[in-house]
Amino acid sequence: xxxxxxxxxxxxxxxxxxxxxxxxxxxxxxxxxxxxxxxxxxxxxxxxxxxxxxxxxxxxxxxxxxxxxxxxxxxxxxxxxxxxxxxxxxxxxxxxxxxxxxxxxxxxxxxxxxxxxxxxxxxxxxxxxxxxxxxxxxxxxxxxxxxxxxxxxxxxxxxxxxxxxxxxxxxxxxxxxxxxxxxxxxxxxxxxxxxxxxxxxxxxxxxxxxxxxxxxxxxxxxxxxxxxxxxxxxxxxxxxxxxxxxxxxxxxxxxxxxxxxxxxxxxxxxxxxxxxxxxxxxxxxxxxxxxxxxxxxxxxxxxxxxxxxxxxxxxxxxxxxxxxxxxxxxxxxxxxxxxxxxxxxxxxxxxxxxxxxxxxxxxxxxxxxxxxxxxxxxxxxxxxxxxxxxxxxxxxxxxxxxxxxxxxxxxxxxxxxxxxxxxxxxxxxxxxxxxxxxxxxxxxxxxxxxxxxxxxxxxxxxxxxxxxxxxxx
Amino acid sequence: xxxxxxxxxxxxxxxxxxxxxxxxxxxxxxxxxxxxxxxxxxxxxxxxxxxxxxxxxxxxxxxxxxxxxxxxxxxxxxxxxxxxxxxxxxxxxxxxxxxxxxxxxxxxxxxxxxxxxxxxxxxxxxxxxxxxxxxxxxxxxxxxxxxxxxxxxxxxxxxxxxxxxxxxxxxxxxxxxxxxxxxxxxxxxxxxxxxxxxxxxxxxxxxxxxxxxxxxxxxxxxxxxxxxxxxxxx
Numbered sequence: 001x002x003x004x005x006x007x008x009x010x011x012x013x014x015x016x017x018x019x020x021x022x023x024x025x026x027x028x029x030x031x032x033x034x035x036x037x038x039x040x041x042x043x044x045x046x047x048x049x050x051x052x053x054x055x056x057x058x059x060x061x062x063x064x065x066x067x068x069x070x071x072x073x074x075x076x077x078x079x080x081x082x083x084x085x086x087x088x089x090x091x092x093x094x095x096x097x098x099x100x101x102x103x104x105x106x107x108x109x110x111x112x113x114x115x116x117x118x119x120x121x122x123x124x125x126x127x128x129x130x131x132x133x134x135x136x137x138x139x140x141x142x143x144x145x146x147x148x149x150x151x152x153x154x155x156x157x158x159x160x161x162x163x164x165x166x167x168x169x170x171x172x173x174x175x176x177x178x179x180x181x182x183x184x185x186x187x188x189x190x191x192x193x194x195x196x197x198x199x200x201x202x203x204x205x206x207x208x209x210x211x212x213x214x215x216x217x218x219x220x221x222x223x224x225x226x227x228x229x230x231x232x233x234x235x236x237x238x239x240x241x242x243x244x245x246x247x248x249x250x251x252x253x254x255x256x257x258x259x260x261x262x263x264x265x266x267x268x269x270x271x272x273x274x275x276x277x278x279x280x281x282x283x284x285x286x287x288x289x290x291x292x293x294x295x296x297x298x299x300x301x302x303x304x305x306x307x308x309x310x311x312x313x314x315x316x317x318x319x320x321x322x323x324x325x326x327x328x329x330x331x332x333x334x335x336x337x338x339x340x341x342x343x344x345x346x347x348x349x350x351x352x353x354x355x356x357x358x359x360x361x362x363x364x365x366x367x368x369x370x371x372x373x374x375x376x377x378x379x380x381x382x383x384x385x386x387x388x389x390x391x392x393x394x395x396x397x398x399x400x401x402x403x404x405x406x407x408x409x410x411x412x413x414x415x416x417x418x419x420x421x422x423x424x425x426x427x428x429x430x431x432x433x434x435x436x437x438x439x440x441x442x443x444x445x446x447x448x449x450x451x452x453x454x455x456x457x458x459x460x461x462x463x464x465x466x467x468x469x470x471x472x473x
Numbered sequence: 474x475x476x477x478x479x480x481x482x483x484x485x486x487x488x489x490x491x492x493x494x495x496x497x498x499x500x501x502x503x504x505x506x507x508x509x510x511x512x513x514x515x516x517x518x519x520x521x522x523x524x525x526x527x528x529x530x531x532x533x534x535x536x537x538x539x540x541x542x543x544x545x546x547x548x549x550x551x552x553x554x555x556x557x558x559x560x561x562x563x564x565x566x567x568x569x570x571x572x573x574x575x576x577x578x579x580x581x582x583x584x585x586x587x588x589x590x591x592x593x594x595x596x597x598x599x600x601x602x603x604x605x606x607x608x609x610x611x612x613x614x615x616x617x618x619x620x621x622x623x624x625x626x627x628x629x630x631x632x633x634x635x636x637x638x639x640x641x642x643x644x645x646x647x648x649x650x651x652x653x654x655x656x657x658x659x660x661x662x663x664x665x666x667x668x669x670x671x672x673x674x675x676x677x678x679x680x681x682x683x684x685x686x687x688x689x690x691x692x693x694x695x696x697x698x699x700x701x702x703x704x705x706x707x
Contacts, residue, residue, distance in 0.1 A: 225598055228564060325572055329576055330544045332542055
């Protein structure tokens, strides 16, 4: 059973076709790496060189991002319902889960290794990252197994994990922080920050999944809302659109101990927040000179913002919508349009600090942020296309591809809708670095296509029925 | 006066299987009808078609003489899916108010208060829906469905999760109401308590519609009504 358990665990979460697509993707992405290695062996292939800071930032955030997604795969409710109650020895289960977890968490390593060659020749720090990543993987797997099969408190496990990690760091195994620091000082700081964030995210994600099996009400936070949304004051015009554009704040209630000021938020307040964020980014940019790593930090910040934003999009995407309440209240055409435009509005509002920053950078003739422009401009439309590809064009069940939010189970299904989003984002990012103007034009074209789709009555109606025909109401 | 709900040769299927095949039936205004059938036979699908959540592949569905897709009809329909889940991060009060706003209720606060009292949710008004028990979630879902006082009630297993007291409350509300009721259930007692007639769905068609008393009159000695209905559905 142990022999086949990892296979079962993978097969119970990912379809064969999806696995094949992933493997093909890795092969395709890995090809440039092989070409570079070939070049090193004598073939003369010119690979453009890009700033190390930029790549380090992107790849570190990519790691963090992948951690968050993969954390949801580790343990699902059916594992406990079925496998644990199956009478298998816990040691065999632990071994099976360990192998599976290592296989699963190796994917990001493979992925990063495969795209390394596309973007930079600076191998040393990237391999260091991979070493750090593997250290995290082992820590997480250990913690995961401990959590599953021991009665120890979380504190002890956290402590044990951090001691192990600290020892790894002190011993500089095998490349370690020391070698990264010796190359360029901001690396160490960034890696440590990311390392801790990634670890915290992964541990939280793992523990949350395990504890959600027992319906951990603490996860949900306080039961009462403090500031009630004044729906009774809404004038009744386009309520779905209005609600969608503000729903992110409702979503914060699950994360912010129920103290979200959702009921107090007005659209006008958002502009003040936007202005503060934009000013903050600008100040960092101007105050920290490049020699002090200002550029690195700024890039890091921008990329964190972009990825953080994308993660947020996934969490409150269609899974939180209630078709039977809202979309079923008006015609399919109107409800789909209101829903999509509302979400786009929200996404524009939230990415506007970066858009403003890029515009300011453009006015000041600094090309640095122009390289990031395509990825930022693409941001608001990021969720739109995966939704259409899965829900309407491929006619697949969007809800199954995200995770199902039900009364008992939370966080147990997979964010596969994210995969094309990440691929698209990386593609746009790469195009933006190589050919910023082409990237910007491509982004603008994507908006035009989206507008055509939204204007099409047939497509909008198809969108509505694509949702409800999959049993999602 | 025409039918409140009218299916005319309606065909519908999902990508891998056909569910309804030229189904034809009518539910008259103020009539209360339960639909009974085997698992996967298309009961929920029939309700979704009536609520305008699905569009038939063939034939036509009319509610109050119009397509259920239209905004005009939506305001007259109250739909409760099986295991209905409201917005979990909205409070009980917010869920009801939002539903009222969506359906163009003029006095949103008053309508909300009325629903809170009717379904005994006043105590939970500020509670996030995710913190409610399954039974209270069902009460909230019923409040969301009733807030605009619909003329046509379409419900999938409405008594699920409700305690006995709330079941009685709902039965009284429905019996007293002049609305058309079209519901799906596996429980014969639910059909008997909430509706006057039952409709049997099998092989994509309605095979029988009538009063339960007609079935009871045909029972053989020792035979239960459930056994008789199961036999009729074969």
